[in-house]
Amino acid sequence: MSAADLVVRGGTVVNADWQGAADVFVGAGRVLALAEPGAPAPDGSRPEEVDATGLLVLPGGVDPHCHVGFTSGEFTSLDDYRGCTTAAVFGGTTTIVDFAIPGPGQSPLEAVRERQGAAGQGLCDSALHGCVVTWDDTTGEQLAAMAGLGVNTIKMFTTYRGETMADEYTVLRTMKAVGATGGMVVIHCEADHIIEEAQRLSGDRGRTGAEHMGDTRPELAETASVAEVLAIAESVGAPVYFVHQSSAEAVELVAAARRRGRPAYSEAVAHHLVLDEGAYAGEHPERFVCCPPLRPRATVEALGRHLFTGEISTVGSDHCCYDTAQKERHRHDVRAMPNGLPGVETRLAVLYSEYVAGRGLSATRFVDLVAAAPARLNGLYPRKGVLAPGSDADIVLWDPAARWTVRTGDLHMATDYTPYEGRELTGRARTVVVGGRVVVRDGALADPRPLGRSIPSGPVGPLR
Ligand SMILES: [Zn+2]
Incomplete structure (x- = not known):
């Protein structure tokens, strides 16, 4: 030695x-x-x-879901690699996995190159998810080039029409291409047509403020989209990872696929495991606007039980560092608000307190959820996620x-x-x-x- x-x-x-x-x-x-x-x-x-x-x-925490300086519409979250990784390290996370979401007119490959160049500012290491929005003649080559740069997990969305939403054909083509080279699509599933209708109804009733967040993105939108994406993954024999699952029913769909031998995985994020929709009835509902939204307490409890059953594979933060001024700007219209909560620094402590200290989850399982499994499912293991x-x-x-x-x-x-x-x-x-x-x-x-x-x-x- x-x-x-x-x-x-x-x-x-x-x-x-x-x-x-x-x-x-x-x-x-x-x-x-x-x-x-x-x-x-x-x-x-x-x-x-x-x-x-x-x-x-x-082993240092691995946050599989962390947005650094994320731009969506008119808003950009307020940190950079230096700031985000400083907060991460104080909270016990020593590797973040950020997202290279292409901006307007930018290709997926260009988005990856731009982000990788910023990693050196960090107080700790980082990895990246690429992102595909529309399949075209160049996408296959771009995915191969991204794999050459060490980016093998590709983020997709079934919501945010006109921004990052991918159609079913794009999801299928991308899953097949990424799966063939040992990578995996990581996907935000909320059926946009169901959300659009819910938002239209809320708009008709004048109920679009942050306090109505839960009504505008129903649980059914999530389960419907998860079921469809599981079928697409199964049809092309590709693995799939569902980000920020907020509903126990959605997690159970994924678990059933896994029992059939399908490589399908569930990520939960800390705020869905701890906070509930009661926050939208409080003084500052806009501070809790995230997608999917916070759910009823019974849903939170049912989701939390899957930390113990093993059906949830990882716990991320879905960190999005907006401040109160950004959250308040369109507080009366959730359709225009920035979605997301700051959380890279509190992920471990909140989960540990609530579930290990509070409910008897084992420390080994805690380490699996916040470090080992995120490292494995992002191709970082055993370099990360284990002390060996x-x-x-x-x-x-x-x-x-x-x-x-x-x-x-x-x-x-x-x-x-x-x-x-x-x-x-x-x-x-x-x-x-x-x-x-x-x-x-x-x-x-x-x-x-x-x-x-x-x-x-x-x-x-x-x-x-
Ligand atoms: Zn996210």
Whole structure:
């Protein structure tokens, strides 16, 4: 074993399939070994010691769904790679997967090149989803070029007509092409015709304000679209990953396909697992406008149960860093509002508090949901998502007993609000190592030097 420059001692290592007392030796940015507690450093080296007594030692979080500086219509979310990854690292996430959504007149390949060039500003690594909106004569070649650049997961939408919505033919062609090279389509499913009709009815009744968000995007739109996309995937034998599933019924459709042997996966996002539509009856409904919308409490509970059954594969943030001024501009018309919530920094803590500390979800399952499975399904495993010899030394020292209150002023996201303001949480990232460097130490920034890399995706899956 080569010389170690860092060792994390005295903690409980938690991987997706195992947890136990171990010291983690790190050298040249990689994990060298998991050793018996107190083991001597290799080759007589004298590594810097980080004390993890009483803490969990986790592989850095992998956020499979994170929008950095995302432009939709007249709005652009307010962060860049530097800002987003800083917030990510403070929250225990050390790899983000961003989206290269083509702007007007931009090709999918150009969108990828532009984003990959920004990765170096980051405090941690990043990967990318490409995006296809319309299939044309060049799309097959562009997908091959994107795969050559390490982009193997392709985002698609069945909603937002006239912007990013793809028709069924485009979905089928893209799935077939991407699946053939070991990649996967990741898709936002909400049947646009059902939403358009719901929005038209809401408009007729003068009920388009943020407080009516739930009525304008019904659960049925989601399940209808999921069923159709599953059929398309099955018809061409391609894998498929459903982003931000907000309904237990939609998750169950995917689970049924998986039981038939289909490679189909469900992602949930933290806000759908914790918050409910009651937020739209509050003082600031616009701050909770996201797509799909927050659902009734019974739906949230049913969705959350699938964290325990294993039917939900990953938990992302769907981070979209708008501020209150952007959210308020069209608060009386959800059809014109920017959709999305800031959440890259709170993803782990909210999930841990609600489900591990609160409801007894195992720590290993937590690590699977927030790190290992997102790494596997984005072709980043075992470089990311696990603490094992050879993996990147992205390590989170997690204090499972920390009690804290979420305050916007204590967070690092480039916005002036959090949907969790005032919420009491249990569990928090205390010290975070990125690529072998201690970037956050005891909750404070210890190393501001940018070290972000654009991590190429290999073939996706399978799950453990
Ligand atoms: Zn999203």
